Amino acid sequence: GAGVSQSPSNKVTEKGKDVELRCDPISGHTALYWYRQRLGQGLEFLIYFQGNSAPDKSGLPSDRFSAERTGESVSTLTIQRTQQEDSAVYLCASSPPGETQYFGPGTRLLVL
């Protein structure tokens, strides 16, 4: 079956513009995670969705970052008024309840 997919694979934007990143999880996976990975760094947790429960937003670095998920399907991560420090790879992962995560290929964001 298909794995986690993310789009776009690459995004170049100008400082101050808004961007929207998309994640399609594996079908049947109730949990969905967003991470940020700066060049040469580890994964930084951003937000976690589990079924219909309230999302865990504790990792969002500022109010410019937001994410939504419709049921147990697609999720979008939105970054408003992008800054150069937002440049990174944004990774999405999904998992069945209590199981390990399966990652997508990531979206490489470059803010000029």
Place this chain on the structure above:
Amino acid sequence: EDQVTQSPEALRLQEGESSSLNCSYTVSGLRGLFWYRQDPGKGPEFLFTLYSAGEEKEKERLKATLTKKESFLHITAPKPEDSATYLCAVQNFDGQNFVFGPGTRLSVLP
């Protein structure tokens, strides 16, 4: 606060030269410790989950072990295709969040 550190930051091995990577953690209540492999430009790929001290898991040239404070990823007779960044993560019982270490960049030279 849950924390994960990994050492060394980078490791260069000759093909066939066995070694170990370390993952040290502090967690309020360990639900699971996870090892991933990440190739350049790709998302992490799941390798192992360990749940309790003393547990071991093997896959080809890799073996992961777990104690109450750390985990080791042993690489036996590595090949150049084992070159990658190896990430360790922990999950606690309080939530579903995963805390990742910074990774170890492994280079295996032919």
